[in-house]
Amino acid sequence: MEWIGETFTSDAGWTHLERLVDIGNRMAGSPGEREALTATRDALDALGARNASVDDFGIQGWIRGTSRIDTPDGEADSIALPRSPDATVSGPLVDCGDGLPADFEDADLEGSVALVSSTVPDHYDRFIHRREKYYRAVEAGAVGFVFRNHTPGCLAPTGSVGTDDAPLGPIPAVGVSREVGLCLARRHEGERVTVAVDCETPRAESGVVRADIGPDTDRAVYLTSHVDAHDIAEGAVDNAAGTATVLEAARALLAREADLDRRVRLVCFGAEEVGLCGSAFDAERRNHDEIKAIVNNDGVVRGRTLTCYTHGFDGLEVAAETVADRFDHPVETSPKLGPHSDHWPYVQWGVPGYHVMSETDSEGRGWGHTRADTLDKLEVRNLREQAVLIAALVVHLASDDVAIGHRDPEDIAKQLEDENLAESMQITGDWPY
Numbered sequence: 001m002e003w004i005g006e007t008f009t010s011d012a013g014w015t016h017l018e019r020l021v022d023i024g025n026r027m028a029g030s031p032g033e034r035e036a037l038t039a040t041r042d043a044l045d046a047l048g049a050r051n052a053s054v055d056d057f058g059i060q061g062w063i064r065g066t067s068r069i070d071t072p073d074g075e076a077d078s079i080a081l082p083r084s085p086d087a088t089v090s091g092p093l094v095d096c097g098d099g100l101p102a103d104f105e106d107a108d109l110e111g112s113v114a115l116v117s118s119t120v121p122d123h124y125d126r127f128i129h130r131r132e133k134y135y136r137a138v139e140a141g142a143v144g145f146v147f148r149n150h151t152p153g154c155l156a157p158t159g160s161v162g163t164d165d166a167p168l169g170p171i172p173a174v175g176v177s178r179e180v181g182l183c184l185a186r187r188h189e190g191e192r193v194t195v196a197v198d199c200e201t202p203r204a205e206s207g208v209v210r211a212d213i214g215p216d217t218d219r220a221v222y223l224t225s226h227v228d229a230h231d232i233a234e235g236a237v238d239n240a241a242g243t244a245t246v247l248e249a250a251r252a253l254l255a256r257e258a259d260l261d262r263r264v265r266l267v268c269f270g271a272e273e274v275g276l277c278g279s280a281f282d283a284e285r286r287n288h289d290e291i292k293a294i295v296n297n298d299g300v301v302r303g304r305t306l307t308c309y310t311h312g313f314d315g316l317e318v319a320a321e322t323v324a325d326r327f328d329h330p331v332e333t334s335p336k337l338g339p340h341s342d343h344w345p346y347v348q349w350g351v352p353g354y355h356v357m358s359e360t361d362s363e364g365r366g367w368g369h370t371r372a373d374t375l376d377k378l379e380v381r382n383l384r385e386q387a388v389l390i391a392a393l394v395v396h397l398a399s400d401d402v403a404i405g406h407r408d409p410e411d412i413a414k415q416l417e418d419e420n421l422a423e424s425m426q427i428t429g430d431w432p433y
Helices: 001-011 014-020 031-047 099-107 130-139 178-188 235-253 275-281 314-327 378-397 409-418 422-427
Strands: 050-060 063-071 075-077 088-096 112-118 146-150 172-177 192-200 203-213 220-224 263-269 291-297 306-308 332-334 353-358
Touching: 001 031, 001 063, 001 235, 001 378, 014 031, 014 235, 014 353, 014 378, 031 050, 031 203, 031 235, 031 263, 050 275, 063 178, 075 130, 088 146, 088 178, 099 130, 112 130, 130 146, 146 178, 172 178, 172 192, 178 378, 192 314, 203 235, 220 235, 220 378, 235 263, 235 291, 235 378, 263 275, 263 378, 275 409, 306 314, 306 378, 314 332, 314 353, 314 378, 332 422, 353 378, 409 422
Parallel strands: 088 112, 112 146, 146 172, 220 263, 220 291, 291 353, 306 332
Antiparallel strands: 050 203, 063 075, 063 192, 088 192, 203 263, 306 353
16 A cells, blocks of 8 residues: 555645646647646656657637626626627626526527526526526527626636537627626616627647556556636636646556556546537547546545546446445545536447546535636645545556446437436537437
């Protein structure tokens, strides 16, 4: 167990976390994202991982300019949502509340500017993603979209719009703080407002970092994260912490390389925040039968207890519980499907995959997707503890004695329907079946 003690005294992951947040803007396709991809490749190489490289691919770029909401009383503070088009529109402001499907059905949105909260009430049976709310507003005839944070603190939320087929959204979209949004609803509902977004939309390039540990087998366990972040903050929680955890776990796995029965493939994606572009690019080029399991880290470190979404793969639930029992450390599991991170382009086709997060007291993303996503929100203790658990989980999954069966994509599609997610994915252009 010497590797555990070494992990609890290692600075490899935290040093890389600081390296990433100090870059600043890591928006998909930006020079900062390129620097982060290169730095991650070099860090994995320096640790001793084999064949560290960056595989490039093209994306729709988006560069922030200015945004504004003009009201009868003056301008309200806002930030543009990435992949919003460069456009200016006007219409009556309509408050659509929490943005449940019924909220859009009941509102008269033709020619309007829709104001929608980022929250989902506890009584509702599923999560509703920002993009679903955006496209429901578009379908109802809205000409502009205002996304209101539900968390106090004068923090406007970001988050992309657009689809694979049409990467730039059809109507301008901005985020506003809870305080600004409530004021808009109270003072200006029904009044004419103007939403304007100024941005550049060039073609751009992102990449996928790849490296290997362990035996040179065809079948592999994937340990993954995403490197990019929204341009308004350091992106410490989302998701420099995930990539730092991959790095720290990789250091531990190199110390345990003799224990690995299968190759471990380290994969750190670019362009997650604008539509899972990096993982989609990679998934299209891999033999899915050669992927035994995916351990995707997105939302780790922000709390002390890990949560593993197992996507209906019973073997993944058993594996997580086995490792938790071995270390007498709590790990939560959920069998539900989550189509909103880099495991999904593989899981949708039946590849066993976790979305590994951590428990917090906050509802929703917390500090994520706001200017407050900064390094001070994280603790090195959590990173080290979780790197130990994740490294142990990867070794367990890589064992020849552990069988993890793939699922039929038709079963995944049926579970999406059962969990009331199919319609949402169809609305946002994410339904693959």
